[in-house]
Amino acid sequence: MASFTLHGIPVSRGIAIGRAHLVAPAALDVRHYLVSEDQVEAEVERLQKAIETVHAELQTMWTGLPKDAPAELGAFIDVHALILSDPMIAEVPLDIIRSRHYNAEWALVTQIDELSAQFDEIEDAYLRERKSDIQQVGERVLKVLTGSASKLPTQDGEEAAGRMIVVAHDISPADMLQFKDRAFGGFVTDLGGQNSHTAIVARSLDIPAAVGMDHASALIQQDDWVIIDGDAGVVIVDPTPGVLDQYRERQQRLMRDRKKLSKLRKTPAITRDGTGIALLANIELPEDCAGALEAGAAGVGLFRSEFLFMGRVGNGKRLPTEDEQFESYRKAVVAMKGRPVTIRTLDIGADKPLDVAEQTALNPALGLRAIRFCLAEPQMFLVQLRAILRASAYGPVKLLFPMLAHAFEIDQAMALLEQAKAQLREANRKFDPLMPVGAMIEIPAAALSLPLFVKRMDFLSIGTNDLIQYTLAIDRADHEVAHLYDPLHPAVLFLLASTIATGAKAGVPVSVCGEMAGDPKLTRLLLGMGLREFSMHPTQLLQVKQEILNSDLGAITPRTRKILKTMEPDAIAGAVEELRAL
Numbered sequence: 001m002a003s004f005t006l007h008g009i010p011v012s013r014g015i016a017i018g019r020a021h022l023v024a025p026a027a028l029d030v031r032h033y034l035v036s037e038d039q040v041e042a043e044v045e046r047l048q049k050a051i052e053t054v055h056a057e058l059q060t061m062w063t064g065l066p067k068d069a070p071a072e073l074g075a076f077i078d079v080h081a082l083i084l085s086d087p088m089i090a091e092v093p094l095d096i097i098r099s100r101h102y103n104a105e106w107a108l109v110t111q112i113d114e115l116s117a118q119f120d121e122i123e124d125a126y127l128r129e130r131k132s133d134i135q136q137v138g139e140r141v142l143k144v145l146t147g148s149a150s151k152l153p154t155q156d157g158e159e160a161a162g163r164m165i166v167v168a169h170d171i172s173p174a175d176m177l178q179f180k181d182r183a184f185g186g187f188v189t190d191l192g193g194q195n196s197h198t199a200i201v202a203r204s205l206d207i208p209a210a211v212g213m214d215h216a217s218a219l220i221q222q223d224d225w226v227i228i229d230g231d232a233g234v235v236i237v238d239p240t241p242g243v244l245d246q247y248r249e250r251q252q253r254l255m256r257d258r259k260k261l262s263k264l265r266k267t268p269a270i271t272r273d274g275t276g277i278a279l280l281a282n283i284e285l286p287e288d289c290a291g292a293l294e295a296g297a298a299g300v301g302l303f304r305s306e307f308l309f310m311g312r313v314g315n316g317k318r319l320p321t322e323d324e325q326f327e328s329y330r331k332a333v334v335a336m337k338g339r340p341v342t343i344r345t346l347d348i349g350a351d352k353p354l355d356v357a358e359q360t361a362l363n364p365a366l367g368l369r370a371i372r373f374c375l376a377e378p379q380m381f382l383v384q385l386r387a388i389l390r391a392s393a394y395g396p397v398k399l400l401f402p403m404l405a406h407a408f409e410i411d412q413a414m415a416l417l418e419q420a421k422a423q424l425r426e427a428n429r430k431f432d433p434l435m436p437v438g439a440m441i442e443i444p445a446a447a448l449s450l451p452l453f454v455k456r457m458d459f460l461s462i463g464t465n466d467l468i469q470y471t472l473a474i475d476r477a478d479h480e481v482a483h484l485y486d487p488l489h490p491a492v493l494f495l496l497a498s499t500i501a502t503g504a505k506a507g508v509p510v511s512v513c514g515e516m517a518g519d520p521k522l523t524r525l526l527l528g529m530g531l532r533e534f535s536m537h538p539t540q541l542l543q544v545k546q547e548i549l550n551s552d553l554g555a556i557t558p559r560t561r562k563i564l565k566t567m568e569p570d571a572i573a574g575a576v577e578e579l580r581a582l
Contacts, residue, residue, distance in 0.1 A: 187209040397432065
């Protein structure tokens with residue numbers, strides 16, 4: 001078979017080489033037939049038993065998690081268990097069997113398709129990709145119904161020497177667990193994006209992965225030799241001996257470099273000319289703090305609070321209480337042992353599945369979301385603000401408001417914060433009255449009107465992911481326009497540099513918490529702009545630290561000024577490469 005190359009989305013760095021193991025999805029094109037009246041309840045019972053079986057499988061997986069398993073795995077299994085218990089999965093398909101006399105598989109797929117269509121309307125990249133969770137849960141149930149659950153092959157001899165590369169249309173975190181104790185080296189999936197669970201878990205396991213490959217699972221055959229270049233999002237199938245040797249050499253070099261990097265954990269992040277740089281971690285769960293500390297993070301630069309609301313909203317479910325939220329925030333603050341924890345307020349809204357059945361926004365990405373949604377639901381917002389304030393009594397906490405664009409939004413948010421403080425004082429609850437408050441700069445309008453922000457805020461945090469999307473008017477999760485997502489676009493660089501410079505002039509600290517902060521290829525460029533605080537996934541921290549330790553601001557800064565005056569894409573890319581070579 002001739003060698004060929006596939007291109008997708010890089011989500012986890014590194015090189016993986018091994019034999020392909022194909023994970024077959026449940027057949028979504030299931031048999032469709034009507035059951036007779038006297039067989040309806042038997043069909044209902046068949047689906048109920050399949051759901052119970054999957055519940056038991058998930059519970060077994062959860063209890064069998066090894067101590068060193070990333071916290072994300074347990075959390076995602078919990079999410080799948082919640083989805084499986086949701087009436088939209090556990091009850092509605094049963095009603096379809098009773099009312100329409102569909103067979104169990106048909107009824108389940110009908111409901112999954114309906115829910116998937118609702119999630120397709122969600123503009124937020126992270127939450128739109130949660131559609132895959134519903135489909136993955138449905139597939140687990142379908143496999144039980146059809147008796148098609150896949151089992152791993154045994155490996156020995158030559159195959160054991162080549163690590164397993166898992167190739168799938170899509171793969172759930174629960175399914176990933178069956179490979180945990182195997183010699184697997186990476187993942188390739190047809191679906192997925194930067195924020196898919198496969199991507200998140202791959203990063204947490206520090207395993208090379210490429211997603212969004214479209215038809216990889218159809219083109220790659222069982223036991224094909226496969227190379228994953230996680231840095232480029234490239235998959236090479238049946239490579240020639242020369243290419244295989246080249247990538248094996250690169251793989252060995254990367255492994256040697258990683259061993260060297262591990263020695264930097266306790267080394268302060270200081271440039272060659274003596275400037276200290278703060279390296280912080282982005283987390284989604286309190287349990288992620290262990291990984292952040294292990295990587296040597298100086299604190300948490302972004303605690304995404306959305307995870308508390310996932311699987312807890314819509315369909316009559318109650319939102320997390322103040323005490324539940326407080327306990328999660330407190331755990332993170334205590335776990336960081338005196339290091340600062342920046343908690344971002346809820347970044348979901350009408351474009352998110354708080355109640356997908358009532359979505360009416362024509363363009364949800366530009367609608368009632370993030371701070372706009374929170375200001376429209378002040379009681380819910382006050383609950384979160386009180387919980388965050390209470391956590392500040394246990395260690396240094398910073399509060400971060402997302403997606404601000406207007407002065408009145410800042411003022412309203414600050415007024416509600418003062419109201420939350422007053423309510424806590426009245427209840428004799430302890431909190432830090434001087435807790436710093438900051439704003440996410442992720443809308444071009446905010447970056448272009450910074451005087452409004454530096455007058456009112458204690459710090460700023462640039463969310464490069466959304467800033468790039470809104471500046472370039474593209475959705476990076478849309479494969480048809482993902483190639484237009486360009487962190488080095490001159491307009492993006494201008495907004496970044498001007499925000500950092502304005503903050504420095506006003507004495508307001510500025511950090512970057514988007515993907516750019518964790519990309520070592522861009523570290524020196526950001527340093528040259530004046531950035532002194534980076535926040536990223538913990539697995540990216542040591543690579544960025546190495547770049548900082550080898551950087552001389554005296555040499556970098558004037559070259560960065562020249563880059564910022566450059567307009568041609570090729571010239572910018574070349575100059576950034578030269579910057580890295582200094």
